[in-house]
Amino acid sequence: MRGHDRINACLPDELVMEIFRRLDAKPSRDSCSLVCKRWLRLERVSRSTLRIGASGSPEHFVKLITRRFVNVRTVLVDERLSLPAQLGRRPSVESIRPLPKLRYAKAKGGSETGELETSYISDAGLTVLGEGFSKLEKLSLIWCNNVSSMGLVSVAQKCRLLKSLDLQGCYVGDPGIAAVGQCCKQLEDLNLRFCEGLSDTGVVELALGCGKSLKSLGVAACAKITDISLEAVGLHCTSLETLSLDLEYISNKGLLAVAKGCPLLKVLKLQCINVTDEALAAVGTCCLSLEMLAVCSLQKFTDKGLSVIGNGCKKLKSLTLSDCYLLSDKGLEAIATGCKELTHLEVNGCHNIGTMGLQSIGKSCRQLTELALLFCQKIGNNALLEVGRGCKFLQALHLVDCSSIGDEGICGIARGCQKLKKLHIRRCYEIGNKGIVAIGEHCKSLTDLSLRFCDRVGDEALVAIGQGCSLQHLNVSGCHQIGDAGIIAIARGCPQLIFLDVSVLQNLGDMAMTELGEGCPLLKEILLSHCHHITDVGITHLVKNCTLLESCHVDYCPGITAAGVATVVSSCPNIKKVLVEKGKEVSQRTKRRAGSVISYLCIDL
Structure with a gap:
């Protein structure tokens, strides 16, 4: 009731502060702090984390925050971030905005040079930070070059x-x-x-x-x-x-x-070109609690060292092997035999690992949830068939440039790994409609699908996906056989879609954009680069209902003119980025209204 303060009269400071701590979103806390002076004081006292980007006067700013926020335990400083970039990035972290004024450096003679003072935090700022936050437990200084x-x-x-x-x-x-x-x-x-x-x-x-x-x-x-x-x-x-x-x-x-x-x-990540089997064997013998191992570009690492890891590290759950050219199926078989708890496996550019090695993983590592095969030319369909039979809990599969894997292998995954949530395939030219149709029929939990530059995938595959799965993320850039029919099926079957990349689809037109606008109101990001048949008409229908859109790439779309760009900017209140090619005409009114939103791509793809 007007004139009666029933909250402040009853709630003690401790309870109000606890309420503030439970508010994750910074805007909510800021709004509450404006209620009265008491709430402002208590909100400041309750803050434990501050996040700082680049500012015009960092030393003065640090002095301000040390006086206002006395119970801070965590300070995150990242000078790669400008002020606009840091706002709203992490709701759970308090982003503090420095004073907007900019100071100018003076020459020795005392005259104004007109140059902005360099934005950085220096040793003086760190000294103030240390004096003001003596209870600090976590400090992050990322790329602070002047410290x-x-x-x-x-x-x-x-x-x-x-x-x-x-x-x-x-x-x-x-x-x-x-x-x-x-x-x-x-x-x-x-x-x-x-x-x-x-x-x-x-x-x-x-x-x-x-x-x-x-x-x-x-x-x-x-x-x-x-x-x-x-x-x-x-x-x-x-x-x-x-x-x-x-x-x-x-x-x-x-x-x-x-x-x-x-x-x-428990966790060991190595990229040291002079390390050999002797050192890795010692890890396998002494570090029996090891749960994660990632080795990259170890030119002298062979099956001998990997076998010792497999024999000794029975608790290993995650293994990444990248550009280790001397490893073969034998080493991977030792991992499969010894590390039954393995849940994550990535093989990247290890050209001597083939089908037999991955078959052993499928037979023995029943708890596998994520598998990534990148540039593995010797791994074929039989490997994925075995993974499908043995790894029923697989949730994520990544395939990049695996030329020996085709529809047969993907069908095996679809039939056996029905808990699959994420499937990312790039430049696997033997995979076509048959494999993706099987995914749509069997993997009802799939929410993230990427089929980049898979030439044999067409509308038939996306029709099956739209009927069987409720996608949130879809990337079919470079799949030139996909047209309106496939995207319309997605629009009608996946109302939860929030990300879509249909770049370089020459057969895609305005009809698909209209269906997306009607069927996918939650869409936040769409990439339409090099889609020559999409025009202002289609983009208008898209943004009419997709008012949550935050990012829209329309570079090298000749049918989308300055009017279409203006429509996107005016219809989407949450828009943060509109990408166009350098040289595209954008009206002066649009530039005045949303100049910071429009980005220009300078490189012709």
Whole structure:
């Protein structure tokens, strides 16, 4: 009732703050904070996470937020993001908007140069951040190029409760990392990818200081880090569970030390060209808790090392093998025999792995839920037939450039893996209507279908999919046999569709656009690139009911003129991106109304 405040009179501060914490969407919290001064104060106190992008005056902005939000535990700074890009990206994370004013740099003589001041957070900003958020537990500084060891030392000394630190792309040196080791004794998660200023000295000091608490470590593209660092990690970081390495100068010596000193290791990702079977065999012998292994471009990794992994790591659930040319069916058979709990398998560019290796996976790994085969020319239909017979829980299948797999294999998957939710196929030219029709008939749970550049797939396949599945995502770009009939079937059978890519479909016209507008009101993103028969008439019917549309690509569609672009902009209140080719005429009124929404593609496909 007007004049009676029944909520503030009854609810204590603690209960109001708990209500704020349960509001995931930032706009809802912002709206509540405008009710009264008390709610504004309590909402600020309840915030625990802040997300910051690039700003015009970062140092001043950091001072403001440290005064207003006193209970922050997580700060995420990503200078790759502009302010518009960060708004609304993650509802669960608080995105803070700096002051809109921009300052100008002055020359030595004191005159205005007219150049905008560089937007970055510096060591001074980090110092203020550390002083204001002494209870900080998680700090992410992604590509903050102007942060050095001086700022990191200040944060380490002030934020001693820090548990997670992401320094990806920061040019911090050894003194900063050493200070983190000395001060942050509770640190559990550390990301040092692309920290080019680091050397063994800093990593050794870090391991000495907080090695007992460290559980996750990622290092990539650090040319000065060698086996010495890994030996220190193996000696002091006995609780390490996750290790990701992309280093050129690491050899067996360093990885052997980690394998012997970190028996609790669960996740291991390696891209180290000098590592051989000896090191991987040590992992298989010592790290019996390993659940995820990803190896990329290990030129000296053979079946011998993979067999030891299969024999020792019985808990392995995820395996990724990428560009390991010496692996063959024998190694994959050892994984199938020993790792019965395997749920995820990706084979990418391992040209000597063929049908027999994958057949063994189908026979033994009954819990498999996701399978990805990329550039596997020797894997044929019989492999997928065996997977269909044995892996009843398969939910996702990815096939790229697998020239020996055709309709027979896809039919086997359709009949046996009826829980399939995602099917992505690209440039598999032996797969046609027959296989996709079988998917539509048997896989009723399918929600995500991608058939990019599959020349033999036509309207018949999409008619079966529309009748049997309720898709949310569909990509048929480059499938030139698909026309209006197939897309109309999807429009009538898949009302939950939110993403559609029909690029380069020369037979697609306005009739399909009309049906999509009537049947798919939830559509948020549509790609119509190089569709020569779609005109302003079709696009008008599409956007009439698809008012939730956020992204629309109409580049190189000669039938869509400036009027069609204006129709999209004016009819879709949520539109964020309209892509056209450079040179397409767009009216001045449309540019004034939605200049930031329109993007121009400069490369002719």
